Amino acid sequence: MLPVIAIQWSIGWRIFLRNRKAVFIPPLIFGTYYSLTDLVAVGEGIWFFDENQIVGLKAGPLPIEEILFFFITALLVSQSIVMLVPKKYRDS
Numbered sequence: 001m002l003p004v005i006a007i008q009w010s011i012g013w014r015i016f017l018r019n020r021k022a023v024f025i026p027p028l029i030f031g032t033y034y035s036l037t038d039l040v041a042v043g044e045g046i047w048f049f050d051e052n053q054i055v056g057l058k059a060g061p062l063p064i065e066e067i068l069f070f071f072i073t074a075l076l077v078s079q080s081i082v083m084l085v086p087k088k089y090r091d092s
Helices: 002-018 022-045 066-085
Strands: none
Touching: 002 022, 002 066, 022 066
16 A cells, blocks of 8 residues: 555645645544554454464554554545545645
């Protein structure tokens, strides 16, 4: 996803900077929410991670790649929405 994010920034960086709240606040909210939800699921035994299929770096019981996935996916979605929404709905 990082190459797609980089391409979007190379094209729409002016739009993203003018609309930085819409670009960065949703990933912070949703990335945190999904990480916390994942933390509960792991704690309750609903979800688990196979130690042979993760990088090994963890934040508590969650693999770093899982947390990064939530934040980066949310960033990609928020950037895409800001970039593609009609101009009248964005900050100039």
